[in-house]
Structures are given as C-alpha cells and as structure tokens.
Amino acid sequence: MPQVNPQILVWARETAGLGIDEAAKSLQLGGARQSGPDVLGVYEQGTKAPSRALLLKMAKVYRRPLLTFYLQQPPVKSERGEDFRTLPGGREFESAPKLDALVRDVFVRQRLVRSILEDTDEAEPLNFVGSITLAQPVDYAAKVICKRLSFDLNEFRRKKTVEESFNYIRGLTEKLGVFVLLIGSLGTHHTALSTDVFRGFALAEKVAPFIVVNDQDAKVAWSFTLLHELAHIWLGRTGLSGADFEQKIEQFCNDIASEILLPEAEMDELQKLGGDRHEVISAISEFASRRKVSRALVVYRLLKRRQIDRKQWSEFTDEFRRSWEAERAKKKEQAADAGGPNYYVVKRHRVGNALVEVTRRAIAEGFVTPTKAGRILGVRPTNVQALVGAA
Structure with a gap:
C-alpha cells in the first residue's frame, strides 16, 4: 500500500475545521490504554501508518476523497x-x-x-x-x-x-x-x-x-x-x-x-410612511406581502431612498430576522409532529429539475456512472434512480 504523508493527515483534519480532540472522537479512536487524541497524534506525527480502514473513516469525517490521502504534499488552497x-x-x-x-x-x-x-x-x-x-x-x-x-x-x-x-x-x-x-x-x-x-x-x-x-x-x-x-x-x-x-x-x-422585484416607482406608495413603530412595521409587512418580497428588501429600498438611515435599517432588519427565526422554530416543531415530506421530493427540489434532468439523460445514454451521477445530485449512488424518478 502506498505511504501516507502525515502532513496530509494534519492538513485534512485542519481544513475540515476539526481540532484533534473532536476529530479523534468522530473517528472513534482511543481506548483504556491510550486516549483518542494521543492515538491520532501518533498517526499525524508519522510514528505509525494508518490502515486503509482508518483512511476510509478519515475520508468520510474530513469530507475528502480517499485518493487525497495518497498525495505527496498537501494541495494548494482551493479557489x-x-x-x-x-x-x-x-x-x-x-x-x-x-x-x-x-x-x-x-x-x-x-x-x-x-x-x-x-x-x-x-x-x-x-x-x-x-x-x-x-x-x-x-x-x-x-x-x-x-x-x-x-x-x-x-x-x-x-x-x-x-x-x-x-x-x-x-x-x-x-x-x-x-x-x-x-x-x-x-x-x-x-x-x-x-x-x-x-x-x-x-x-x-x-x-x-x-x-x-x-x-x-x-x-x-x-x-x-x-x-x-x-x-x-x-x-x-x-x-x-x-x-x-x-x-x-x-x-x-x-x-x-x-x-x-420592486420597481422604484412602486416605492412612492410608502412615501408618507409614518406613525409609531408598530404601524410602520405593519405597513411595510403588508406592502411586502402583496408583492411576494421580503420586508428586508423593502427597508433596503427605503434606505436607498434615504427615508430611513443606516441605524434604522439595521434595527428593522434585526427585528425582522428575530421574528422570522421565531416563526421558523415554531414551524419546525409543527413539522416534527406532522412528519416531513418525501426525501426524494425534497432532494429534487433542492438540486433543481434542470440538474436532475441532465443527469437522468446522461445515465440513460451511458455518459455517466451511478457514482458520478450521485456526486452531481448529492446522493449515494444507490439513491440515484429513485431521485431521478421522483415526481
């Protein structure tokens, strides 16, 4: 088996954003005689060569292809x-x-x-x-x-x-x-x-x-x-x-x-925006809702028109964000109780019809393997057929 440069092990861990303790825990290293970080340290110092099984674990935890660990030197930072x-x-x-x-x-x-x-x-x-x-x-x-x-x-x-x-x-x-x-x-x-x-x-x-x-x-x-x-x-x-x-x-x-999404001429409707804060937010919310845009976009427009200053813009956007986060947390609880939608329908929505269709055609015509198709769609090769067939 080819030799593994220990510098690659350190680079792969660090670029995955993992400290040695966290990485050792994720890799399930260590036992009664030696702690996980110490075991990982032995490999990273080059004292002991990692087995293929361990490299496969590292590839998964560090989110790197297995072949990466056989490079002679750590690669240049990706663009x-x-x-x-x-x-x-x-x-x-x-x-x-x-x-x-x-x-x-x-x-x-x-x-x-x-x-x-x-x-x-x-x-x-x-x-x-x-x-x-x-x-x-x-x-x-x-x-x-x-x-x-x-x-x-x-x-x-x-x-x-x-x-x-x-x-x-x-x-x-x-x-x-x-x-x-x-x-x-x-x-x-x-x-x-x-x-x-x-x-x-x-x-x-x-x-x-x-x-x-x-x-x-x-x-x-x-x-x-x-x-x-x-x-x-x-x-x-x-x-x-x-x-x-x-x-x-x-x-x-x-x-x-x-x-x-929000032509300048339409902003004249908010030219005389006034009242207390609650009334202003209510007016912005109603205006945004009718146009299928976010309240943040409306206040950005107000900022550009100098109807509000940067401090007010920041206060509004912070308040809108807190409101949305609270609403999202509530919806997550409701979704957990009701059960989520079909995995493949959700996945297809995330990758988009265009990507699914080009992959489906490539599979049918023999231009791409299930492994590469899975990489394109972000799923395991065994899930590709179910995904490209999802309604």
Whole structure:
C-alpha cells in the first residue's frame, strides 16, 4: 500500500475545521490504554501508518476523497472565486472549512455537468455570461436580464406562495442553461451555514453556470438572492455573496435584484410612511406581502431612498430576522409532529429539475456512472434512480 504523508493527515483534519480532540472522537479512536487524541497524534506525527480502514473513516469525517490521502504534499488552497462578503471578525475562520467544502462540492458538480454537456454536444457557451459591466446603469442591466429571462412581474406576484414565486424565477433561469441549487449545509443540521456566512454563490462559467442559494434563509428571500447571483453571472464574476453590501459590486447586484422585484416607482406608495413603530412595521409587512418580497428588501429600498438611515435599517432588519427565526422554530416543531415530506421530493427540489434532468439523460445514454451521477445530485449512488424518478 502506498505511504501516507502525515502532513496530509494534519492538513485534512485542519481544513475540515476539526481540532484533534473532536476529530479523534468522530473517528472513534482511543481506548483504556491510550486516549483518542494521543492515538491520532501518533498517526499525524508519522510514528505509525494508518490502515486503509482508518483512511476510509478519515475520508468520510474530513469530507475528502480517499485518493487525497495518497498525495505527496498537501494541495494548494482551493479557489472560491472572489469573496464579495463583509463578515464580522472571527466569523471567517470559524466557518471557512465548511464553506470551502460546500464550494468545492459545487465546483466538482459543475465540472461533471460541463463534461456531460461536452460529451453530448450540448456545450453551447452562453453569450450573456459576462455581458454587462459595473459601469452600466442599474435600470438598463435589470431590463436586459428581465428580457432574456422573459420575466413577468405580474406572473411572479400571482403565485399563491413565495416558494411558487421562487420556482417561477428558477424555472426561467434554468431554461437559460443556468443550474440553480438550494444548499445551506453539508448534509446535516450540524453543518448548516447561516446567512451571516453566505447568502449565495455564483459560478459564472460560459458553459453550465451554477447558482447556489442558501436555503437556511427565509423562503421569501430566495428570489432576491437568485436574481442577485444571476446579476453576478451577467457580470461574469464568480464568487460568494453575503448579507452586507459594502462592496460596489454587491450594491450593484442588490440594486438590480431590487429593481426587478420592486420597481422604484412602486416605492412612492410608502412615501408618507409614518406613525409609531408598530404601524410602520405593519405597513411595510403588508406592502411586502402583496408583492411576494421580503420586508428586508423593502427597508433596503427605503434606505436607498434615504427615508430611513443606516441605524434604522439595521434595527428593522434585526427585528425582522428575530421574528422570522421565531416563526421558523415554531414551524419546525409543527413539522416534527406532522412528519416531513418525501426525501426524494425534497432532494429534487433542492438540486433543481434542470440538474436532475441532465443527469437522468446522461445515465440513460451511458455518459455517466451511478457514482458520478450521485456526486452531481448529492446522493449515494444507490439513491440515484429513485431521485431521478421522483415526481
């Protein structure tokens, strides 16, 4: 069996965001004679070579392919694209390993899909990727995107729920050749990434561009995030987006998404917004609800119009977030009592119809193995057939 460089073991653990104690516990190392951290230390110092069985455990716990452990040296840090986020101090270090794993996974999926499209002669470069610049007016960019999408604001608002409204935009986006995924964790609630860490991710490739929307966010915010990331695709700028908008590019993408979902002219209805705080929040809530947008988007618009200042904007968004978190906790309790929906239906919704369909066709035509299909869809190979057949 090939030798394993102990530096790889240390690198894999650290990039998974695990201390030696936590890793040893997850790997179920140690016993009466020697503690788990001491056992792991022996392997990481090169005193003893790990068995294949242990390497398989490490691959699972550290979220790395088995072959990674046979590299001669730790690889160079993976590329995330640009980082458009502004995070509180310490948050980046705390969340980086999980976020890196999520982004790594998206890059792998995109490469596999692109390969399928190339093999099936469907790899048409999308000419809208990178077709606008920050120098162009927001209203012009918004019109260009709406026209290419064939987006109808009235149709968006006619949907019964905000999730149906999101599905409408998602469907139009996927028809263009952009894959839209809902991902906010590495598969368990322990690995969930809050919207403080990231809201969305755009992989602006000419062939098979990908958009990730953090599904840990409120559903009413998904449409805005999707359009924000779509603006990144139009700019040709791969990268991560956060909740803030300090960078010029984030303001630009926010303003495009805002103009599409909530045209400036409609904000005049709130021109004389007044009364006590309860009345103001009630007016904002009713205004947002009728338009299938979040209250956070409305107050962002009010901030841009200088009807409120940055301090008031922050107070409103904090209050809206607390309200949503309380509502989400209540719904989780109700869902636990009632039982959840079918696993495959949920999974299909998260990966999107476009990704499921391209994978289904590739399997049927023999262009992809069940293992690679599982990697694309984020499921085990044994679950692929059930997923591509889910209604």
